[in-house]
Amino acid sequence: MHPHGATGPLVAALDIGGTKIAGALVDAEGRLLARALRPTPPGGDGESVMAAVGEVLGELRAAPGWPEAVAVGIGSAGPVDAVRGTVSPVNVPGWRDFPLVSRVQEAAGGLPVVLAGDGVAMTAAEHWQGAARGYDNALCMVVSTGVGGGLVLGGSLLPGPTGNAGHIGHISVDLDGDLCPCGSRGCVERIASGPNIARRAVETGWRPADGVAATAAAVAESARAGDPVAVASFDRAAQALAAGIAATATLVEIQVAVIGGGVSAAGPLLFDPLREHLRRYATLSFAAGVEVVPAKLGTDAGLVGAAAAAASALQLFTLAAA
Amino acid sequence: MHPHGATGPLVAALDIGGTKIAGALVDAEGRLLARALRPTPPGGDGESVMAAVGEVLGELRAAPGWPEAVAVGIGSAGPVDAVRGTVSPVNVPGWRDFPLVSRVQEAAGGLPVVLAGDGVAMTAAEHWQGAARGYDNALCMVVSTGVGGGLVLGGSLLPGPTGNAGHIGHISVDLDGDLCPCGSRGCVERIASGPNIARRAVETGWRPADGVAATAAAVAESARAGDPVAVASFDRAAQALAAGIAATATLVEIQVAVIGGGVSAAGPLLFDPLREHLRRYATLSFAAGVEVVPAKLGTDAGLVGAAAAAASALQLFTLAAA
Numbered sequence: 040m041h042p043h044g045a046t047g048p049l050v051a052a053l054d055i056g057g058t059k060i061a062g063a064l065v066d067a068e069g070r071l072l073a074r075a076l077r078p079t080p081p082g083g084d085g086e087s088v089m090a091a092v093g094e095v096l097g098e099l100r101a102a103p104g105w106p107e108a109v110a111v112g113i114g115s116a117g118p119v120d121a122v123r124g125t126v127s128p129v130n131v132p133g134w135r136d137f138p139l140v141s142r143v144q145e146a147a148g149g150l151p152v153v154l155a156g157d158g159v160a161m162t163a164a165e166h167w168q169g170a171a172r173g174y175d176n177a178l179c180m181v182v183s184t185g186v187g188g189g190l191v192l193g194g195s196l197l198p199g200p201t202g203n204a205g206h207i208g209h210i211s212v213d214l215d216g217d218l219c220p221c222g223s224r225g226c227v228e229r230i231a232s233g234p235n236i237a238r239r240a241v242e243t244g245w246r247p248a249d250g251v252a253a254t255a256a257a258v259a260e261s262a263r264a265g266d267p268v269a270v271a272s273f274d275r276a277a278q279a280l281a282a283g284i285a286a287t288a289t290l291v292e293i294q295v296a297v298i299g300g301g302v303s304a305a306g307p308l309l310f311d312p313l314r315e316h317l318r319r320y321a322t323l324s325f326a327a328g329v330e331v332v333p334a335k336l337g338t339d340a341g342l343v344g345a346a347a348a349a350a351s352a353l354q355l356f357t358l359a360a361a
Numbered sequence: 362m363h364p365h366g367a368t369g370p371l372v373a374a375l376d377i378g379g380t381k382i383a384g385a386l387v388d389a390e391g392r393l394l395a396r397a398l399r400p401t402p403p404g405g406d407g408e409s410v411m412a413a414v415g416e417v418l419g420e421l422r423a424a425p426g427w428p429e430a431v432a433v434g435i436g437s438a439g440p441v442d443a444v445r446g447t448v449s450p451v452n453v454p455g456w457r458d459f460p461l462v463s464r465v466q467e468a469a470g471g472l473p474v475v476l477a478g479d480g481v482a483m484t485a486a487e488h489w490q491g492a493a494r495g496y497d498n499a500l501c502m503v504v505s506t507g508v509g510g511g512l513v514l515g516g517s518l519l520p521g522p523t524g525n526a527g528h529i530g531h532i533s534v535d536l537d538g539d540l541c542p543c544g545s546r547g548c549v550e551r552i553a554s555g556p557n558i559a560r561r562a563v564e565t566g567w568r569p570a571d572g573v574a575a576t577a578a579a580v581a582e583s584a585r586a587g588d589p590v591a592v593a594s595f596d597r598a599a600q601a602l603a604a605g606i607a608a609t610a611t612l613v614e615i616q617v618a619v620i621g622g623g624v625s626a627a628g629p630l631l632f633d634p635l636r637e638h639l640r641r642y643a644t645l646s647f648a649a650g651v652e653v654v655p656a657k658l659g660t661d662a663g664l665v666g667a668a669a670a671a672a673s674a675l676q677l678f679t680l681a682a683a
Binding site for chain 1: 440442512514519521522525527537543544546600604607608611613614616646
């Protein structure tokens with residue numbers, strides 16, 4: 040029944056974010072055997088968002104592989120609470136302490152459900168199939184509209200007691216800095232996310248070309264053309280990311296930081312100053328060697344990672360190489 | 362043969378710092394059955410420091426319990442390198458990449474030797490016998506001449522691959538801040554250590570009483586008498602510690618931060634503003650509940666912890682309650 044010839048148990052994976060809800064059946068080699076996708080109802084109440092999740096699961100249940108599904112893995116925008124099985128995603132206002140695990144379990148015919156934050160899920164994917172593969176101690180990050188992350192320590196995913204470990208976007212690297220929407224000051228995300236790269240560029244005099252939106256991608260384009268204000272905004276983001284990565288290396292001895300997400304598509308414009316700043320912040324012998332590399336998996340990382348997190352938590356199957 | 366009636370295997374523990382080298386035989390309940398102590402030869406070369414270690418071990422080998430010693434646990438000022446078995450303590454200049462593990466093993470008749478940083482050792486002690494007992498996820502810190510620390514995650518000590526995990530004193534919480542001797546900027550230690558509390562107070566106009574040295578303890582005395590400059594210097598230290606603890610809670614989901622060391626003796630003068638600042642920096646739901654408590658073990662924490670770290674690494678015996 041498996042289109043790719045796979046056998047063995049499958050995990051139904053859900054990747055839930057503020058703009059889309061994706062689902063897939065994932066096999067022990069990380070292949071996606073069936074897919075479903077719905078937009079996240081904008082500004083909808085909790086039940087309308089849940090209805091979209093139900094439709095995604097309904098499509099998966101209709102797929103030929105469903106009888107082999109033994110668990111559901113959810114990677115959700117955070118914060119999540121894996122102990123209580125609830126989620127309160129900042130960008131899904133209709134869900135506050137929403138009992139996602141019990142609702143999904145009901146909609147999935149009683150299968151066991153594992154919930155993790157989206158940063159943890161992305162990390163599971165990069166460790167299984169991507170740029171963190173072969174490393175026992177790694178930080179994986181998404182630098183995009185927000186900044187998220189997750190950790191692998193001692194060879195294993197570290198979800199943390201509530202599934203939120205690795206939230207590097209909200210550690211303060213500037214204790215007197217700008218207020219962050221989270222309530223703290225000088226968070227990595229407040230300095231390094233795409234919208235903040237664009238905001239800082241505009242505030243210091245940069246303007247996008249006519250008809251072009253003021254995004255981090257537009258700032259990157261100006262920077263590549265030599266605009267010093269645009270270059271400076273990326274450099275500041277790189278500095279904050281470097282301070283955050285250095286803090287993580289100093290606290291838990293990671294060997295590699297993997298960076299994905301839209302902002303990382305800027306390539307050397309981000310990675311070159313990041314590595315330079317990192318030399319200044321990661322100074323202790325055991326932290327100074329930390330490498331920075333781009334993520335390898337694309338938009339499917341959330342689904343692959345949700346499956347990997349569930350497989351790891353439930354010890355369903357050994358994560359094989361693709 | 363045990364003065365306290367203990368039976369079973371013992372660990373020979375060494376606590377090596379810039380001012381003293383302490384040793385003890387430690388039983389499975391954390392009791393110290395024999396002790397030895399030497400000052401660290403100031404400015405001495407590597408061999409003279411090693412000779413002092415040898416004298417401490419010689420006293421332990423002469424103690425009645427020695428035949429039951431099955432391992433040596435070392436907690437050393439850092440950085441250490443547990444993989445290579447070497448140490449390069451900042452405040453023991455004679456030791457750079459010094460092969461401490463092989464030299465101690467030789468001096469201890471071939472017993473297995475486990476090396477950890479002093480922050481890791483202190484954490485093992487507080488988790489076994491002190492204020493972190495019963496917590497599966499904890500940060501333990503020493504705030505003194507420097508700021509050190511260690512982590513317990515998922516119920517186990519996290520030494521990290523090289524024995525240095527938990528180095529919270531050298532994470533930057535102020536990315537544009539003052540240069541730290543480590544080479545980075547705005548490190549927690551650069552703001553919150555005892556000497557930096559005193560330095561900042563002096564720089565902003567505080568003077569100790571006649572004949573009193575300008576120490577953090579003297580600043581604390583002035584602060585308790587209402588001196589606003591002294592209060593402000595402690596408040597700034599508390600702010601940096603709060604930002605560092607919040608970063609740790611956000612990255613790895615700790616439930617408690619245990620604080621020991623000379624500066625923590627200031628009591629409410631440190632802990633009250635620290636808890637207040639922590640509310641502002643630890644904002645995400647899963648981090649907001651982190652508690653801050655004083656350490657319970659005194660100067661013996663280094664010895665008890667070196668034994669605990671060795672017992673845990675070698676699975677020598679179950680760490681029993683005292």
